[in-house]
Amino acid sequence: MASAPKDKAAKPASSSRVDQQMIRDLADLLNETGLTEIEWSEGPLKVRVTKAGTPVYAAAPVAAAAAAAAVAAAGAAPAAGDDASHPGAVKSPMVGTVYTAPEPGAAAFIKIGDSVNAGQTVLIVEAMKTMNPITAPKGGRVARILIENQQPVEFGQPLLIIE
Incomplete structure (x- = not known):
């Protein structure tokens, strides 16, 4: 009879023990x-x-939103409308976070003035933990980059201009 209480006491202790490995x-x-x-x-x-490390990504949208508000307040909002209708505008195909380089610390895919070929990866948009390459729809010269690294983007938002 004395062994039964010991078994019951021993069982919870072993099941609550965490395996560090x-x-x-x-x-x-x-x-x-x-x-x-x-x-x-x-x-x-x-x-x-x-x-x-997740808080790093949480800070980026706040900074980007503040920067966008500052640009809009400065009267640059009409230029954004022009960018969307520009024939060389590369627009975001989805909502997500844009990355200008293939990995943190690496060189950017493109910079202003670079020549790009049709189909060349120019950015990455992360959506639901999936990295989606954004390719140049046509060849040309990168005239403007309208986003910053780790900035949240919306569907249809112009990301860059290729002329």
């Missing part, structure tokens, strides 16, 4: 896949591992 494996999986969060559960045990 499993947590390390989950963290490695985050790094390998590029995910920012992963959750695993087995019975009453639930483990969630998240990667720091």
Whole structure:
């Protein structure tokens, strides 16, 4: 009879014990896949591992919105309408976050004055954790870049002008 209470007391202690190697494996999986969060559960045990760094992306939309408001207040809003109707405008095909380089710290895909060929990747728009390459619809010279790195963009928003 004395052994039954010991077994009951021992069982919760072992099931609530966290396997540190499993947590390390989950963290490695985050790094390998590029995910920012992963959750695993087995019975009453639930483990969630998240990667720091997300607040960096949260700050970018605020800065971009403030910059856009400042430009609009300065009277540059009519130019944005002209850019959208420009025949060389490259517009965003989706809502997302635009990236000007293939990875952080890398050189930008293009800069003002560069010559581009039709089909050449000029930007990336991230939507729902998927990186979507934006290609030049025609060849020409990059006349204007209308966005900044990590700026949120809307569907149909002009991103750059190719002349």
